[in-house]
Amino acid sequence: MNYDDIEILFAEDSMEDATLTIRALNKSGFTNKLLHVKDGAEALDFMYCKGIYSERNPKSHPKLFLLDLKMPKMSGIQVLEKIKSDAEFKSIPVVILTSSQEDPDIAKCYSLGANSYIVKPVDSNNFFNAIKEMGMYWMILSQPAL
Amino acid sequence: MNIKEKNDKKEAFLSPDQITFHQKEKDQNNTAPGISKKKVTTPNNQKTDKTLEIVPVITKSVLQNNEKQLAEIQILKELLKAKEQLLINHVNAINTTNASIEFDLEGNILSVNEIFLAIMGYSEIDLLGKHHSVFVDPSYSKSNAYKLFWSSLKKGIYQKDEFIRVAKNGKMIWLLGSYTPILDTNGKPYKILKIATDITLAKTQFLQLAVQAQEKEKRASELVIANKELAFQNVEKEKRAAELVVANKELKFQNEQKEQRAKELIAANKELAIQSKEKEKRAAELIIANKKLAAENILKQKRKVEKEKRAAELIVTNRELAYQEKRTKELTLANDELKKAQEELEAFSYSVSHDLRAPIRAINGYTQILIEDHIDAIDDDGKNVLNGIIKNSNKMGVLIDDLLAFSKLGRKQVSAVNINMKTLVTGVISDLTIEKDENTPLFEIDELAPANGDPSLIKQVWINLISNAIKYSKYKSETRIKITSTSKNDKIIYSIKDWGAGFEMEYYDKLFGVFQRLHSQDEFSGTGIGLAIVQKIVNRHHGTVWAESKLDAGAKFYFSLPDIKH
Known part of the structure; x- marks a missing residue:
């Protein structure tokens, strides 16, 4: 698989959420190249070209991070912290996805430099709309200057 | 001695001098010529030289003599008239300033002048012919002294004194004056002239003074007696006081003696009481000692029991302490557990919201995919079922949110x-x-x-x-x-x-x-x-x-x- 030119890096341990999210993005007309990773560790492997991503072009950076907070091995917040403390990556917008408004890490995410967060609604229509709006906002903002 | 008696006495006892004096006057009066036909009052010492008797004579010579004699008579008459005038003047002079009254020898009133009437309150008609006794107290007028008084006057004895007399209104009048027997030409008394002055005021004052003086004297003497009596009483009192002091001293001494004896008795009683108490005490002590021995024995047993009891209690206490320690541990544990439970609850809340929502979201999402992408393969009944799944999974989402919001309130x-x-x-x-x-x-x-x-x-x-x-x-x-x-x-x-x-x-x-x-x-x-x-x-x-x-x-x-x- 060619890991270069990945525009959206999407870290999500839940296959269902990932499927629904990707579907929502696709249905909303986003054709951007998206890579779905299963946890935080894999996300960082991708960023730092480690493990299975050691072959990829380190100069190629995604335009948007979609980061689920609750993940095995390495949580979204750890990934966020790492990316935002790295000068090379800190300008990349990070959107946090969470299943709960009650997540105690939301406030921490903002302090670490997260650009936005989305509470994934149960209602599929609401979920679709939320992802669509998010995608539009951030992908359009992150268009490279012509 | 009352005034009346004094009066009587004075009038009753005339001094020999007075009597002698009256005798002389009588002698003088005997030498003076009297006029028998005309009543003329003359003073006793007045000397009348001649009293003429006229006897008619009828002869020529006699006539000549008569004319001569008539002329002489005329002269004599005039002389007489002049003398008479002098006498009247004399009498008037006396009557002007003195009260005067005339009595016959029996005491009946012959004449009275205005001053006398004024003093005694009578009119002339009241008195003329009345007896002298109207002027005196009946008790006196009936007395021998009164009779003696008048018999003395009858004899020609002169009376001069202060007399007490009774006025018409019954008032006592003091008169200073004299009863003078008037002698006839033969030198015999034929009437009594009384000349007097009212001295009632002075006399009354004098008597009052005298009475007051007497009273004073009486009181003074009474005071003297009273003083003597007081002095005597004081002496008596002092004597009695001294006796009382002695008696008190005696009593005090006796009381002291009694007290001392009482004290001695009390002391003796106390001593007895102490002795009996001592005895009782010793008896009690013996009883106590016996009891103590008994008690000690009991105590020994009791202590033994107590020791056992305490040992048992200590075991209990130890157990209790152990229990309490256990309880504390348990409580601490319970607290920890509670904390843990709370943490777990929070984790649970989060987990509910996070982990329960994810599958429901998946159910909802997948159903939605069926509806959107595979609707042609599903019949109407199947479509209703899919809508039911969507509706209920949505409701499940709302329930989870509400439950979460509610549990959040508690924190x-x-x-x-x-x-x-x-x-x-x-x-x-x-x-x-x-x-x-x-x-x-x-x-x-x-x-x-x-x-x-x-x-x-x-x-x-x-x-x-x-x-x-x-x-x-x-x-x-x-x-x-x-x-x-x-x-x-x-x-x-x-x-x-x-x-x-x-x-x-x-x-x-x-x-x-x-x-x-x-x-x-x-x-x-x-x-x-x-x-x-x-x-x-x-x-x-x-x-x-x-x-x-x-x-x-x-x-x-x-x-x-x-x-x-x-």
Whole structure:
């Protein structure tokens, strides 16, 4: 698989959420190249070209991070912290996805430099709309200057 | 001796000199010529040289002699007249300043002058021919002294003194004067002349003085006697006092003796008492000693028992201590467990929201995929089923959110600031979203008193209550909501009234329970968390929430919050 030119890096341990999210993005007309990773560790492997991503072009950076907070091995917040403390990556917008408004890490995410967060609604229509709006906002903002 | 007696005495005993004197006067009177035919009063010492007797003679010579004699007579007559005039003058002179009265030798009144009448208060007619005794007290007039007085006068004895006489009005009159027997030509007394002066005033004063002097003397002598008596009494008193002092001393001595004896007796009694007490004491001591011995034996046994008991108690205490220690440990453990439970609860809340939502979301999402992408392969019945899945998974999502919100309330810090309730309620009303099947409510909002509380939480209370009021009024022709407040003690009580479906008071106890509903889901949608949240919020503000209703006649909800003044 060619890991270069990945525009959206999407870290999500839940296959269902990932499927629904990707579907929502696709249905909303986003054709951007998206890579779905299963946890935080894999996300960082991708960023730092480690493990299975050691072959990829380190100069190629995604335009948007979609980061689920609750993940095995390495949580979204750890990934966020790492990316935002790295000068090379800190300008990349990070959107946090969470299943709960009650997540105690939301406030921490903002302090670490997260650009936005989305509470994934149960209602599929609401979920679709939320992802669509998010995608539009951030992908359009992150268009490279012509 | 009274005055009358004195009077009598004086008149009764004339001195030999006086008598001698009267004799002389008598002798002189004998030598003086008297006029028998004419009564002329002359003083005793007046000397009348000649008294003529005229005898008629008829011869020539005799006639010549007669003429000569007539001339002589005439001369003599004139001489006589002159003398007579002198005498009258004399008498008048005496009568002008003195009282005078004349008596015959028996004492009958012959004449009386004006002064005498004035003094005695009589008129001349009253007295002429009356006896002298009218002027004296009857007791005197009947006495021998009075008879002697008059017999002396008859004999020609001169009387001169102060006489006490009785006036017509009975008043005593003192007269200073004299009773003088007037002698006839033969030298014999033929009448008595009394010449007197009224000395009653002087005499009375004198007598009064005398009486007073006498009284004084009497009193002085009485005083002397009294003084003597007093002196005697004083001496007696002193004597008695001295005797009393002696007697007192004696008594004192006797008392002292008695006291001493009493003291001695008391001392003796005490000694006896002490001795008997000592005896008793010794007896008691012996008894005590015996008892002590007995007691010691008992005590020894008791101590033995106590030691055993204490040992047992110590065991118990140790056990108790061990138990308490255990309890403390248990409590600590329980606390830790509680903390852990709370942490777990928080984790659970999070997990519920996070992990329960994910599968439901998946169910919902996948169903949605079926509907959107594979609808042609599903018949109408299948489509209904898919819609049911979507609807219920959505509801599950809402339930989870409500449950989470409710559990969150228990952990949330409640701030206390002054809330302008009118502004807050107005804000809630303007943010309301009215569902399609609901009426646009008509609000009637009173001036609402401010209260202390957490604005975001109290806002939630109003949202829930107002939403309920709107929701449960949706089958009525109109929706009316009335909001009021009253102040009671240190609380403000807010109320919200609607005229909607209401509820049966029979189920009141379920009203504020979590997920408790009094209406069917078909009738009124909802999870049954709204009023539970209201109660939790109000309770966390130390307030109370309650309600009253009648089925189909509306409901009125009340809740109290602390007054800003408290």
